[in-house]
Amino acid sequence: MYLALREMRFSKGRYILIGVIMLLVGFLVMFVTGLAQGLAYDNAASVQNMSATHFILEQGAEHRLTRSELSPQKLDEVRETxxxxxxxxxxxxxTTVVQDGEPGKVDVTLLAVDTHGWLMPRLTEGSGLPGTGQVVVDESLMEQGVKLGSRLVDQASGSEWIVAGFVQNESFSHTPVILMNMSTWALLESQSRSQAAGSPSVTDGSAFNAIAIKAVDSEAESIQAQVPGTEVLTKSQAVSAIPGYKEEQGSLLMMIVFLFVISAFVLAVFFYVMTIQKTSQYGVLKAMGARTAYLAGSAAAQVLILSAVSLVVSIVLVKGFEAMLPASMPFRLHLPVLLLTCLAFILMSLAGSLFSVWKIARINALEAIGRAAA
Structure with missing residues (x-):
């Protein structure tokens, strides 16, 4: 550590340049990671917030909640098990809704739940649970002018609902969620089918898309075996099946991985070139009795110090940017993800220094001194 600090103090400009590059890469890695986490949460917040462990869907729905259709009889069979x-x-x-008297249209996701059950989220505004013809909406709709008592009209079916309350962080497929009770849902389904006369239906208007359950994996498998025509999904599988979720997260993950790889290569090139430039000095130190492990540890210590300092500054910058971002831009960088990102960045930086360590280990003291004398 002594040699590492002395060398960094002697060549301040060189190490400041490397530190700035690591700072920029670290900031970009953290920002893209926070954006990926924010988009993932905005895409599936409602499902992730549910206390359910598994979801039962119609067999053949390809894990899509919106493609499944189950009857009340299936619910009775599941509850028996x-x-x-x-x-x-x-x-x-x-669907798409319009606010009565307002010109704008808003894409939303309707969620029908038992408002007295454990799927119902906590209200942040409003009193009492929504009754028939009433709904609870996500707070993001306030930006569209929606308030308590507002009348929302479903563009597809013509159904009208009164806003009775607000909830927080409820979204699905990047759209705000509107929650309603099962009787309001049954009326909506009946109106939708009456407008599409002749379309096939499995129920009299009480059909729903999925059954949320609390169970361990063995119990979930038992339910699937005992209730024919169904398939059981874990919560993570249900989230991954949301349209565009895997593609979006896959693209962002590829960006993050490439940023890590690029940072390791950039760091490797910088330190490898510096090691070559200092070959004669390393040769003299080896001739004086310095061990290879000590010299290699000094190079690794420099990487570790630069990584730690750049990460600290990157975290400050990212948190500053997060405070300035608009509410409409999803960004989440919680402590566990932040720590994991920092650890991965340090490990990749240390991996990039292995070329320098390898070069130091191969330096022959006599040859290095001879080249320097020549």
Whole structure:
């Protein structure tokens, strides 16, 4: 450590340049990671916030909540196996609504739940649970002028609902969520089918898309075996099946991985060139009795110091940017993800220094001194 600090103090400009490059790469890695986490949460916040462990869908729905259709009889069968208090119906439908008297249209996702059950989120505004014809909406709709008592009209079916409350962080497929009780959902389904006369239906208007359950994996597999025509998904599988989720996260993950790889290569090139330039000095130190492990440890210590300092400054900058970002831009960088990102960045930086360590280990003291004398 002594040699590493002395050398960094002697060549300040060189190490400041490397530190600035690591700072920029570290900032970009953290920002893209926060953006990826924010987009993932905005895409599936409602499903992730549910206390359910598994979802039961119609067989052949390809893990898509919106493609499944189950009857109340299926719910009764599941409750007989899982327990009455461990299974709740869930309706999911994407649509467009307009606020009565306002020109704008908003794409939303309708979620139908038992408002007295454990799928119902906590209200942040409004009193009481929504009744028939009433809905609870995500707070993001306030930006569209929606408030308590506003009348929302479904563009597809013509159904009208009164806003009775607000909830927080409820979104699905990057659209705000509107929650309603099962009776309002049944009316909506009936109106939708009456407008599409002749379309096939499995129920009289009480169909829903999924059954949310609380169960361990073995119990979930047992339910699937005992209730024919269904398939069981874990919560993570249901999230991954949301349209565009895997593609979006895959692209961002590829960007993050490439940033890590680029940072390792840039650091490797810088330190390798510096090591070559100092070959004669390393040769003299080896001739004086310095061990290879000590010299290699000194090079690794320099990388570790630069990585730590650049990460600290990057965190400050990212948090500053996060405070200035608009509410409409999803960004989440919680402590566990932040720590994991920092650890990965340090490990990749140390990996990039291995070329320098390899070069130091191969330096022959006599040859290095001879080249320097020549």
């Amino acid at each position: 899982a327990g009455a208090g461990q299974a709740e119906p869930l309706g999911v439908k994407m």
